[in-house]
Amino acid sequence: MTAFASDAALSLPAGALEQLRTALGSGGLLTEASDMAPFVTDWRNLFHGRACAVARPATAEACAEALRICAEHKIAVVPQGGNTSMVGGATPDESGRALVLATSRMNRVRAIDPIDQTMTIEAGVTLKAAQDAAKEAGLLLPLSISSEGSAEIGGVLATNAGGNNTVRYGNARELVLGLEVALPDGRKLDLMRRLRKDNTGYALRQIFIGSEGTLGLITAAILQLQPAPRSIEAALCAVESPAAALRLFAAFRSREPSAIQAFEFMSGVSMGLVNTLIPDAKLPLSEPAAAYVLVELASPREGGALRELMEEALGDALENGLVTDAVLAESEAQRGALWKLREEHAEAQKRAGASVKNDVSVPLSAIPEFIERASAACEALIPGVRVAPFGHIGDGNIHFNLVQPEGADGAAFLARDHDIMDAVAGIVRELGGSFSAEHGVGQLKTYMMPDWRGGAELDVMRRIKAAIDPQGLMNPGKVLPAL
Amino acid sequence: MTAFASDAALSLPAGALEQLRTALGSGGLLTEASDMAPFVTDWRNLFHGRACAVARPATAEACAEALRICAEHKIAVVPQGGNTSMVGGATPDESGRALVLATSRMNRVRAIDPIDQTMTIEAGVTLKAAQDAAKEAGLLLPLSISSEGSAEIGGVLATNAGGNNTVRYGNARELVLGLEVALPDGRKLDLMRRLRKDNTGYALRQIFIGSEGTLGLITAAILQLQPAPRSIEAALCAVESPAAALRLFAAFRSREPSAIQAFEFMSGVSMGLVNTLIPDAKLPLSEPAAAYVLVELASPREGGALRELMEEALGDALENGLVTDAVLAESEAQRGALWKLREEHAEAQKRAGASVKNDVSVPLSAIPEFIERASAACEALIPGVRVAPFGHIGDGNIHFNLVQPEGADGAAFLARDHDIMDAVAGIVRELGGSFSAEHGVGQLKTYMMPDWRGGAELDVMRRIKAAIDPQGLMNPGKVLPAL
Incomplete structure (x- = not known):
């Protein structure tokens, strides 16, 4: 020293x-x-x-x-x-x-195989850099989250990141073929196999994915890529309610589920904030609606088949009243403008004042009931609260955010954050949902584990933790609450 | 007593x-x-x-x-x-x-949800009964294996079954949203959540799927279903080599990977046995080829889009010589006839005499080299051996089977089975493959674990086993070799 x-x-x-x-x-x-x-x-x-x-x-x-x-x-x-x-x-x-x-210095893309359509990549590569490397090889890494410019592959896998495209490609977990892990005792666990079928013992990679660094440190991975899309169609639809949005999803799904690259829900309240508070984010519809859906279809196939699919589906939906108005992107610029209307919700809510966030999921079928009951509960708690949910409705994943009443005191509103979160969580739980759909447990939500995942479930998690990290050195205080 | x-x-x-x-x-x-x-x-x-x-x-x-x-x-x-x-x-x-x-008496389909497209099902339901229940609800359980009439859901999940449709939908693992497990100490582990996104602690269901009953007993599951296909197209293609078959797969994949419901490879030798030894299984092509591919496309979408895709892809492949001849099924009966040519390989090989089976996988890109080297190695070991591989080439999964030389003594051939398996396994290993792609380890292949999955990997498996089943009572002698 x-x-x-x-x-x-x-x-x-x-x-x-x-x-x-x-x-x-x-x-x-x-x-x-x-x-x-x-x-x-x-x-x-x-x-x-x-x-x-x-x-x-x-x-x-x-x-x-x-x-x-x-x-x-x-x-x-x-x-x-x-x-x-x-x-x-x-x-x-x-x-x-x-x-x-x-992990940032472990940042090599070790290999991309165009036949296997796999990428062998180190933990410290940012998700954006990995997407770009795949694109350069004519392929798609189908994982997209708002922090992709900074988030690194190791963390993305350790937290089983989700995002906009899970409706089609699944969470980060579903993209992983191989994994390389440094164990808590310093041994290397080499699971770097590029196989789509391999039934030779326990699926160890699955236990490290999503374990938030509490069992070992992911140093590299082999990811399954996809062919790059050659045609994309996006549309913004006005709908009368969350129930209509869900029925619209079912209508697209029954036609061609694998074409749906994104299916995003936005409440009218939240879209109103975007429209008012974000310059250059203007609603391209004649009048505001109760709710909106941004649907994006994609295919590696060229030609008009995808456009035809979108027009058929929207035509039917407009005819039977499921959709009250819709606009189809006619250019990349227009598609970008539609996505801006989706991506600015967090920023618009920030500009509108203090807010309380709930990253929850429920079974698809329970979404309308969830939004209705949780909205009523929050409005009863805080009169005038702006209920501003949005999210990945095709995955049952709603960012159920509450924005302070207009003109009210932000600090006073935030003082009620636990009341709000408890009210929302109680309804999520009754509907068989999750208190953390995408963001994980970390240290912020560890306290919820005994109540939500208690009994045998938490006991088995603790046994696995003790088996792999007997000294309890890896990321202490995260995921599993102290005994 | x-x-x-x-x-x-x-x-x-x-x-x-x-x-x-x-x-x-x-x-x-x-x-x-x-x-x-x-x-x-x-x-x-x-x-x-x-x-x-x-x-x-x-x-x-x-x-x-x-x-x-x-x-x-x-x-x-x-x-x-x-x-x-x-x-x-x-x-x-x-x-x-x-x-x-x-588990056979635990055989209720507890629920099917048409919005969530999920099936809640007990362990003892046969896969066939589960498929039928899904079909009745207008949905698809996209898992098909040859033993589906007898195999039960609990075993299907405990062994992470694969089959013909994994190229599109993944292995059994990818279909599971929720799991209910009886733990070795008799506690119930309730992971029956119908959520597509849920990051609240370790993914426990993943460790029971594929563990072959050595960690607990799966009593029920929630499976993700798919919309039922409304159009299906199948074609049998003659190709000059495994390399051409792989290039044909890449050509279909680059057009629309999600349309490929099955992509099956059959060697000319194995198809010759089917053609000769199975009545009513006649090759609908003008002359025999070195190898064949059965490709099946499916979509929930009605109309001619799928037929167009198939014709475009085959047209290009015939034009550039990738495919030397092809026949497209024009009816359900013809599609059935093409599938019979695929399904009878095991039976034809049985009728041809003694055979040695290798259920292996390699990275897609390594398939041509694997088949070439493994064929040469087996022919050098047993002159006259009939090298008769077939399998799921889109997954890198080849059933590399060897049939005794014509007229030779079957018992003498079988006496060399370990020589053959070792020769094949050696090449699989050099190419980064798996000694058991679909069938698992059981007791037959337990002896291979220390060599193939030894070191830290087997050690972590043993730690998990000891953590969850400390008395070592669950399915002893399976997967993990005795210490």
């Missing part, structure tokens, strides 16, 4: 510092508080932790060796990708005893 | 017999050797075991209670569905100390 080691580094157990420096090389270990600052706070600014060091290995081998050293010295490890967690999943606690292991 | 209890029942620990009788009710427990006979031998007639009793619970609750009683008395439990394992996965050992737990 050098004479000028920072306070943080001083909390590294004796011997560990030099071992880590040797393993990680120059620039691979940060110990100055100022250097570590970006790594100890989440981007939502909800959690502020401390770390004894930040390790930045450039290879899977160095990463595994860092974990081995940490295991030897009983140092907790907090894996961190692009640091875009919505639930504090990548932020250390305040003890300063944990080491943050940042 | 009654005075007339059979020898088998006598090996039940004191007290367990009465407890099990009470829990399972009349007809729920078999203890006579003659009654148990069908349950202690596998259908391939490879394994002959004994059991202390056969439990046949009618409900998930009775099933869990039986497991609790077995745990109390340290009785091993061998779960059994339709008893169609290819690898002895459901057959007890010869000790007679294990209890077979047969």
Whole structure:
């Protein structure tokens, strides 16, 4: 240990510092508080932790060796990708005893195979860079989330990210053929097989996907890509209710489910905020509606088949009243303009004042009842509250957001956030839903696990945790509540 | 214990017999050797075991209670569905100390939801009955295997079954939204959620799917169904080589991957056996070819779009020489006739004499090299051997079967089975493949696990096994080799 080691580094157990420096090389270990600052706070600014060091290995081998050293010295490890967690999943606690292991330097696309249509990729590649690499090879990585410019593949898989295209391609889990994991004891678990069929023992990769770094650290993966689409059609539809939106989804699905690349719901209230508060986001329909759907169809096939499908489906829906008005994008620019109307909801809600977010899912069939009951419950709690849900209705995943009453005090509204979340959660639970559809548990929602996933379920999770991470060093305090 | 209890029942620990009788009710427990006979031998007639009793619970609750009683008395439990394992996965050992737990009486379709397009179903429903129930509701359960008339849902999920339609819909794993499991200690693990997005802790259902009954007993599941197809097109194509078959797959995939419901490869040798030895299975092409592909496209959409896609793709392939001849089914009867040419390969090979089977997979891109090298290796080992591969080329899954030389001694050929399997396996391994693509490990292939899945991988599997089944009572001797 050098004479000028920072306070943080001083909390590294004796011997560990030099071992880590040797393993990680120059620039691979940060110990100055100022250097570590970006790594100890989440981007939502909800959690502020401390770390004894930040390790930045450039290879899977160095990463595994860092974990081995940490295991030897009983140092907790907090894996961190692009640091875009919505639930504090990548932020250390305040003890300063944990080491943050940042994956950004493991950032090679190792291979793309055009016949297998697979991509072999390291944990630190951003999702956007991975999408671009696939595109360059004439292929599609069918996963899209709003943080894709910063979010890294390791974190995307560790949290089983969802997004706009899961209605067609599934969550991140469904794209993974192979996985490479550094285990808590520093061993490498090599599951890097490019096979679509392989029934030789337990599906270990599945237990690491979505485990939020609490069982090991994903260092690389093999992803299944898709042919790039050659035709895309998008339409914005006005509908009278969530029930109509759901019936419209069923109508598209019964025609050609695999053509539906996105099917997004937006409440009239939330669209009103976008229309009012976001410049250049103007509703291209003659009058406002109770709700909207953005439907996007895609196919690798050229020609007019997709357009025909869209026109047939919309024509029928307009005729039978399921859709009251619709506009079809006639150019890439128009398609972009329709998507802007979907993508600006979070920003518009922010500009409208304080808001409370619920990332929930229910069975598809329960969506209309959920929105109706949750809206009524929130309006009863906070008269004048703006109920502004939107989301991936084709997956049963609604971002059920509440915006403060116009002109009211934001802080007073936020003081009721737990009342609101509890009311929404209670209805979600009665309908057999999930309290975290996409964002995971992290540290923000850990407290909900015993109640929602208690009994045998939580017990089996704890047994798996103890079996794979017996010292309890990987991302402590995340997913599983302390005993 | 009654005075007339059979020898088998006598090996039940004191007290367990009465407890099990009470829990399972009349007809729920078999203890006579003659009654148990069908349950202690596998259908391939490879394994002959004994059991202390056969439990046949009618409900998930009775099933869990039986497991609790077995745990109390340290009785091993061998779960059994339709008893169609290819690898002895459901057959007890010869000790007679294990209890077979047969799921056939848990056979209710609990619910089908047309909006969610889900089916809630108990373990003992046969796959065929489940397909029929889906069809009656206007939906498709997109899983088809040759044993579907006997195979039961519990076993289908416990072995992550594959089959003809995985190229489009994935393996059994990809169809499962919810799972209900009786744990080895008799607790019920309720993961019966009908959600397409749910990131609340470890994906426990994934660890039970494909674990072959070694971690618990699947009692029910919620499956994701699909809209029923309204148009289907099938064609049989003659191609010059496996490489041409693979290029043809890539050509179809680049047009519309989601339209490909099946893409089956058949070697000329194997098709020759079908053509010669199976009455009513006649090749509808003017002359025999080196290899064949059966491609089937399907869509819920009515109209001519699918036919157009098939004709475009085949037209191009004939023009550029990828396909040398092709026939398109013009009726359901003709489609049936084409499928008969695919389905009779196992039977034709059986009629041609002794054969050695290899259910292997490799990355798609490695298929041509695999078939070429494995063929040469087997021909060098056994001059005159008939190399007769066929299978799901779109998944990289080839049933690489070898038929004895014409007129040779079958027993002498079978005496070389391990030489043949080892030669094939060696090449599969060099190409990054799997020694069991579809059939699982069971007891037949357990010995291969340390070599193929050894080190950290097998160690983590063993840790999970010990964590969930600490007494080691669930399906002992399957998947994981004895220490």
